[in-house]
Amino acid sequence: MYGVRNVLTLLCMLLVAQEVHAQRQELEAFPALMNLIRGEKFALVLPQAMKSNGIDMWIHVIRGKNPLNYELGDNSGVYIFTDRGEARIERAVLGGQADRELYDVFGPESDLGRFVADRDPRRIALNYAEEGSGFDTISTEDRTRVLEALGGEYSNRVVPADHLIADFLAGRVMSEVALYGRLLINSTNIIESALASIVPGETRLSDIAGNVFVRDLDGNEENNTDYVVQPGDLVGILHDANMREFSEHNGGIGYVLRQGETGLPPEIQRIWGHALRARELFRRNIVAGRTGAETLDILIEQLEQAGYHYIDQDQYDTSADPEKTQVHIDFHALGRMVSQEEAPRISPTGWGRDLKIPLYHTFALEYMIHMPVPEWGKGKHLYICLHDGAMVTERGVELSGATHTRDSDYPLAGDCR
Amino acid sequence: MSTAQTRARNPEALPGISDTYYGAFDDDNPYATKEMLNHIRREKFDLVLPRVMRDERVDMWIHIIRPWTFSGNELRRLESLDLNYSNIDSTDPLRYEFGSNAAVLVFTDRGGDRIERVVFEGEVDDDGAFDIVRGQSKFINQENYEIMDYVRENPNDVPHSEMGYRFMGLGDFVAERDPKRIGVNYAEKLSLAEGSETYTLALTDGISYADHLHLSRALGDKYAKRMVSAENMILDYLTSSVAGEIVLFGGSGLPRRTRTFQEIVPGVTTLRDVGGSWFSTREWDHDESAFEDFPLQHGDMFQSGMVPYYVLREGETGPPPEVQRSWDEVVRVRKLISKNIRVGDTGRQALARIIGKLEEAGFAYIDRDRFDPSLDPEKTQVHLDLHQVGKGMLAPRVSPMGARWHADKKIPLLLTLGIEYMVHMPVPKWGAGRHIYYCSLHERGVVTERGVEFAAPPVAGIQSIH
Numbered sequence: 069m070y071g072v073r074n075v076l077t078l079l080c081m082l083l084v085a086q087e088v089h090a091q092r093q094e095l096e097a098f099p100a101l102m103n104l105i106r107g108e109k110f111a112l113v114l115p116q117a118m119k120s121n122g123i124d125m126w127i128h129v130i131r132g133k134n135p136l137n138y139e140l141g142d143n144s145g146v147y148i149f150t151d152r153g154e155a156r157i158e159r160a161v162l163g164g165q166a167d168r169e170l171y172d173v174f175g176p177e178s179d180l181g182r183f184v185a186d187r188d189p190r191r192i193a194l195n196y197a198e199e200g201s202g203f204d205t206i207s208t209e210d211r212t213r214v215l216e217a218l219g220g221e222y223s224n225r226v227v228p229a230d231h232l233i234a235d236f237l238a239g240r241v242m243s244e245v246a247l248y249g250r251l252l253i254n255s256t257n258i259i260e261s262a263l264a265s266i267v268p269g270e271t272r273l274s275d276i277a278g279n280v281f282v283r284d285l286d287g288n289e290e291n292n293t294d295y296v297v298q299p300g301d302l303v304g305i306l307h308d309a310n311m312r313e314f315s316e317h318n319g320g321i322g323y324v325l326r327q328g329e330t331g332l333p334p335e336i337q338r339i340w341g342h343a344l345r346a347r348e349l350f351r352r353n354i355v356a357g358r359t360g361a362e363t364l365d366i367l368i369e370q371l372e373q374a375g376y377h378y379i380d381q382d383q384y385d386t387s388a389d390p391e392k393t394q395v396h397i398d399f400h401a402l403g404r405m406v407s408q409e410e411a412p413r414i415s416p417t418g419w420g421r422d423l424k425i426p427l428y429h430t431f432a433l434e435y436m437i438h439m440p441v442p443e444w445g446k447g448k449h450l451y452i453c454l455h456d457g458a459m460v461t462e463r464g465v466e467l468s469g470a471t472h473t474r475d476s477d478y479p480l481a482g483d484c485r
Numbered sequence: 486m487s488t489a490q491t492r493a494r495n496p497e498a499l500p501g502i503s504d505t506y507y508g509a510f511d512d513d514n515p516y517a518t519k520e521m522l523n524h525i526r527r528e529k530f531d532l533v534l535p536r537v538m539r540d541e542r543v544d545m546w547i548h549i550i551r552p553w554t555f556s557g558n559e560l561r562r563l564e565s566l567d568l569n570y571s572n573i574d575s576t577d578p579l580r581y582e583f584g585s586n587a588a589v590l591v592f593t594d595r596g597g598d599r600i601e602r603v604v605f606e607g608e609v610d611d612d613g614a615f616d617i618v619r620g621q622s623k624f625i626n627q628e629n630y631e632i633m634d635y636v637r638e639n640p641n642d643v644p645h646s647e648m649g650y651r652f653m654g655l656g657d658f659v660a661e662r663d664p665k666r667i668g669v670n671y672a673e674k675l676s677l678a679e680g681s682e683t684y685t686l687a688l689t690d691g692i693s694y695a696d697h698l699h700l701s702r703a704l705g706d707k708y709a710k711r712m713v714s715a716e717n718m719i720l721d722y723l724t725s726s727v728a729g730e731i732v733l734f735g736g737s738g739l740p741r742r743t744r745t746f747q748e749i750v751p752g753v754t755t756l757r758d759v760g761g762s763w764f765s766t767r768e769w770d771h772d773e774s775a776f777e778d779f780p781l782q783h784g785d786m787f788q789s790g791m792v793p794y795y796v797l798r799e800g801e802t803g804p805p806p807e808v809q810r811s812w813d814e815v816v817r818v819r820k821l822i823s824k825n826i827r828v829g830d831t832g833r834q835a836l837a838r839i840i841g842k843l844e845e846a847g848f849a850y851i852d853r854d855r856f857d858p859s860l861d862p863e864k865t866q867v868h869l870d871l872h873q874v875g876k877g878m879l880a881p882r883v884s885p886m887g888a889r890w891h892a893d894k895k896i897p898l899l900l901t902l903g904i905e906y907m908v909h910m911p912v913p914k915w916g917a918g919r920h921i922y923y924c925s926l927h928e929r930g931v932v933t934e935r936g937v938e939f940a941a942p943p944v945a946g947i948q949s950i951h
């Protein structure tokens with residue numbers, strides 16, 4: 069029996085949460101909600117995404133499955149969006165069927181050349197990419213046909229649409245924000261239930277749903293293996309929650325009390341303190357309008373001014389000052405399943421780091437703390453990974469839902485059995 | 486499912502105050518949990534509190550929730566649910582924001598990003614949201630022996646009135662922080678009580694005259710002179726939403742399923758029998774009780790909440806063109822409204838802009854929710870009453886109605902706005918003055934830099950009853 073009063077109190081809370089969760093149904097994709105999100109993205113996000121990419125016509129050819137089926141439509145056809153100087157971007161489908169509430173113009177695919185010439189666009193985005201991207205979706209055959217239809221004058225104006233698509237997908241309307249928050253709460257509840265079910269000495273990481281991991285003091289990781297959770301472990305769990313094409317994943321951390329412990333030991337409290345300090349620093353230094361790469365530079369500078377050592381990989385740097393806690397960052401997008409990586413990203417990796425952070429960007433405040441504990445030996449350190457769903461607003465970074473790691477007074481979950 | 490069953494399944498996170506349109510956040514909303522509400526409270530402390538205090542040039546805010554404004558009725562009604570919320574049943578406008586039904590709260594701007602948060606006296610739901618929680622004065626309850634002992638032992642240190650026990654030590658606490666301008670929750674102009682949804686639950690205007698006297702004594706002359714009304718700050722704090730509030734606003738009331746009303750027998754069933762709201766096709770005036778005991782007939786249109794229903798005539802497969810056209814008008818009005826409200830507008834400015842746009846688009850604006858038979862019979866008439874929802878307060882308000890200050894209040898970022906408008910579309914072929922009526926009640930709008938967006942789907946169309 070490892071139980072202590074403060075942990076028992078927390079567990080009671082978790083059990084209540086479980087009970088409430090059991091009453092909840094999985095999120096249902098109501099047609100009205102799906103239509104609302106589609107319509108508002110066209111009305112509010114598309115004009116900005118086209119403008120900021122300097123595009124006045126976007127041609128997107130769909131033949132069956134496509135990352136933009138949800139946003140644009142499931143049917144094959146040539147989808148064309150034209151900025152004609154009005155607040156509303158003209159939406160056309162040639163050679164296909166689509167929702168008449170959303171689209172303005174329909175016609176045969178053979179009209180493509182004339183359609184484009186009539187609108188005389190200066191810069192035409194087409195759904196291909198010049199660098200590795202999941203948005204490189206047009207077939208060679210279709211690309212050839214489109215360029216032929218456009219003719220020499222307009223085909224010379226064609227550019228890749230990958231960045232435009234990334235910006236369009238990354239832009240969030242309020243109904244998406246609300247949905248995102250509900251998904252975050254769902255995954256938080258799942259994580260809290262999972263942590264509450266751990267029995268030290270019996271539960272294996274592979275028994276727990278989600279991405280479950282424990283690192284030892286040298287940084288060696290057990291990840292979803294048959295490793296049995298032990299007292300003194302810091303167990304990390306990432307778990308997703310989905311609704312159709314919408315997805316997010318949240319994180320939680322549990323500390324397993326050792327026999328005789330009546331609370332979190334000082335070094336665990338210390339690493340948690342670093343996590344909170346770093347989070348505040350991030351929240352106050354991320355704003356809409358900068359690229360991910362620019363933001364990362366600012367965060368690194370702020371971290372180092374605050375006495376931390378930034379690491380560009382999620383591995384403890386044995387050559388660094390052993391007095392300094394090390395921090396790794398990977399703030400990737402959340403919300404749409406197809407654009408978690410190919411989206412604005414505050415991270416040392418990925419082409420999304422060159423995209424601007426849009427207003428209402430929904431993303432994972434994902435960072436890793438490696439805190440050296442010199443008294444335990446050279447290179448020995450504690451590790452935690454934080455992963456909270458967040459959003460960029462005019463005020464900075466807000467946490468959309470109550471997260472497992474929300475409170476300074478409930479720093480880390482424990483287990484009493 | 487009865488209301489009681491629904492509440493037992495998804496207990497309101499803000500029990501007892503849902504009638505003041507808090508339901509916009511927690512109506513049948515499994516996500517409106519105590520944990521989520523605590524989270525919102527903390528986010529507002531972090532993100533909204535510093536701005537509203539600095540905008541009002543206030544460096545200390547003393548907010549007193551008087552213990553005597555708590556009735557206990559709702560607490561008793563809900564005690565079997567074991568909700569254990571201490572803010573149940575208070576009528577203070579910030580009872581949820583601060584999580585209490587009786588407290589003396591002091592917020593001090595001591596520089597830096599964070600405002601110091603102190604529960605000087607009283608109890609709160611969420612201790613962790615505050616830096617100092619001193620707890621309830623043991624002398625709040627006068628019916629105990631401790632106060633007898635105290636008075637006997639400290640005859641020279643007894644407050645002028647028993648009401649003053651809450652403020653014991655407050656003078657020193659304030660002097661130590663030496664604020665230049667102290668906001669206190671009393672109203673001077675805004676009449677917050679009047680501005681609330683008075684026909685459901687009126688909120689308080691703040692502290693009483695007696696409290697003001699005792700507080701002044703406790704602060705001493707030097708600091709009492711620095712007191713100013715916190716009314717604008719309270720309103721600003723209430724109406725500035727954080728992301729977590731948008732999450733609840735969008736999730737409340739879901740799933741909203743339309744009804745089929747298969748139980749209706751034309752010529753027999755009345756609107757009251759099926760719990761409908763009002764007729765859209767029969768009334769001369771908008772009177773929610775008119776005709777509710779008349780049997781429904783083929784060709785009637787009525788609303789149940791925000792959803793319009795049409796009872797098909799024999800041979801009809803959908804609403805006739807004039808009925809369908811009335812819905813097209815509703816959608817046009819909705820779009821026009823959503824494009825013409827801007828952050829930073831006063832309610833009055835937004836109203837003027839929308840009226841102008843409505844008239845440009847061929848509608849006739851009416852300042853009352855009554856069809857005006859003297860107007861052009863070709864023009865659809867529109868009445869507007871958009872207002873803040875979710876906090877029990879109607880301001881900011883885009884409407885010809887209400888107190889002047891409702892319309893003076895500027896629209897803040899991420900305002901949760903009830904998009905309430907009424908459309909009266911004349912149908913001349915039905916006879917002079919005959920028209921189709923639709924009232925939107927409170928579509929869930931959020932005001933962003935892009936205009937009005939919807940946190941949850943507005944009504945999609947007229948439902949046919951076969």
